[in-house]
Amino acid sequence: MQLAIGLFDGMTSLDAIGPFTVLASLPDTDVVFVAERAGVVTDDRGLGLVAHASFADVEAPDVIVVPGGIVTHRMVRDGHPVIDWIRAVHPTTTWTTSACTGALLLAAAGVLQGVEATTHWTAHGKLATLGARPVDERVVERGKVITSAGVSAGIDMALTLAARLADEETAQRIQLSIEYDPQPPFSAGSPATAPPAVVEAARSRSAEFLRHVLAD
């Protein structure tokens, strides 16, 4: 099985690395990081990740994982090669998946027209304007498309997918190997549980980043 993870400048690395860590642990899995060009892609916090191949080189992956980042808002406005790649490979994938605002890229590629999907909590409105039907769940599986909520939700998505690709025992073995027994020190991981002042601070910071990204 070939698993292709689509990279682009300004992405959030954890969106990709969470699912990667889970899915690259599956047996008989060939992982390829792919981008506009092979070579270094720089994430939204300054980390460089190396793409093994270009989008043109990976024409028929079995599974794709698309990460997000605030920059996706600009990409869906202006177009981007990763969107063209998703559109080209989706018809022949067995699974098409996203973490966080990677769902906006799936939507811009036409994958989510009228389809229930999720994304980062601040981007549900944007997802709807792109033709998807936002659902307030952490992982949404519809047919061969699995979308997940913000950043860290990609880990939950990938464990769900690992059970589909292999079996539950294999997925559980991977969960144990990454000791995914989460114990967040605070109950602030969703707008439903975080204190209102924290939700407001996060929303305001996200809006500020968005203005900055769209002004570029």
Next chain:
Amino acid sequence: MQLAIGLFDGMTSLDAIGPFTVLASLPDTDVVFVAERAGVVTDDRGLGLVAHASFADVEAPDVIVVPGGIVTHRMVRDGHPVIDWIRAVHPTTTWTTSACTGALLLAAAGVLQGVEATTHWTAHGKLATLGARPVDERVVERGKVITSAGVSAGIDMALTLAARLADEETAQRIQLSIEYDPQPPFSAGSPATAPPAVVEAARSRSAEFLRHVLAD
């Protein structure tokens, strides 16, 4: 504040990227990925990450994060520049931290002599042979040293540290921004909750990797 994340070939990327994603979101934080040499380091699943600087270039970071990987077992046996770097910078850090078997590297650098610490569940015995006192907790804070359990526990560790470095509201805002409201699809994240057959499969696979790594 300078945050330095120590990289090495064979590391588990998620050990580094979880804490990185949380801590790089703190205000006034300069993040540097550091390795034996600036340039590409390849992780245990084939991903290349770019180190910005060499260990020699980063002499007095305020905070260090040390990831793990099965390869750490060989590194503590044979020695490695990252261990020398930890030994050199630890006296002047404000926080010295690890994810997963990064704790073995801290221990080999002399940071954990007689100190309570945690690591990946398969490595508690090894941690004890290196002079630390293994504790069965997800995040262990003792003085300025914070260790965490396997792989994904680095996220919990980093949120704890974010609250120390800034304040709880800031840590909660970051938790919400990465939507860290975990909903693992299975209860298999710790040897205490995983089905016995899954624990045995994970233990056996880990032992096989370890034999392979130590034979190199």
